[in-house]
Amino acid sequence: MPNSNRPAWLLLDYLLQSSGMVVSQDIYIAAPSARDVLLLNMPIFLVHKSGKLGLWLNKAMAGDYNGQLNGHDAPAPVGDCHTISIRINWPGYGEWSRPISTMEYSHKYKSMCRISLERLAELVAAAVWEFTETAGQQCRDPVWQIGGRGIRTEDINLIGLIHVCEGIWNPILQLSANRVHRRTVAR
Numbered sequence: 001m002p003n004s005n006r007p008a009w010l011l012l013d014y015l016l017q018s019s020g021m022v023v024s025q026d027i028y029i030a031a032p033s034a035r036d037v038l039l040l041n042m043p044i045f046l047v048h049k050s051g052k053l054g055l056w057l058n059k060a061m062a063g064d065y066n067g068q069l070n071g072h073d074a075p076a077p078v079g080d081c082h083t084i085s086i087r088i089n090w091p092g093y094g095e096w097s098r099p100i101s102t103m104e105y106s107h108k109y110k111s112m113c114r115i116s117l118e119r120l121a122e123l124v125a126a127a128v129w130e131f132t133e134t135a136g137q138q139c140r141d142p143v144w145q146i147g148g149r150g151i152r153t154e155d156i157n158l159i160g161l162i163h164v165c166e167g168i169w170n171p172i173l174q175l176s177a178n179r180v181h182r183r184t185v186a187r
Helices: 057-061 117-134
Strands: 009-011 014-016 083-088 096-101 103-106 111-114 156-165 168-175
Touching (some): 057 156, 096 117
Parallel strands (some): 083 168
16 A cells, blocks of 8 residues: 555556656657557566566666566467567657567576566666666756756666557666656657
8 A cells, every 4th residue: 555645657558656746758650651560568567576666777687686586487478470669759869769579598497488477677777777878968948957967866766668560669767756856858
């Protein structure tokens, strides 16, 4: 049950227990084709066995979440693609993307297998980390500045992923409560 002294926000299907702001991103939309029927996968939420939502980026990079996610060893539910693209449309920066392989060699099965949910979370956290390291100081909106006196990697919580187009996923990112912005960014 949420603490009645703190505001609670619904994020798609989950109640956020923290007052940190979710990073508003433009969703990638591919040019439509009359022949194409796009079937999207359900969003992937990174839920701990304790019920907590998300992975703090700095802790995920340090391997602090080993085995703590619900379904951590289940195959990542990313569809049939062998490679997916993680796209970040952080406010004030240009679109950024990184491919991630969803298949790995399994010594246990002696064949290529779908990566686990936990491995997917690690790879996406690494991609978001790489984005923050390469974003630079050229942000068009100082409220969303990464690095320097701006937002740091330890301020970012990876909540999950949204499937936006065939093979393309946007991470759901939340800032820590101490990074709540005083003004709303018009998108």
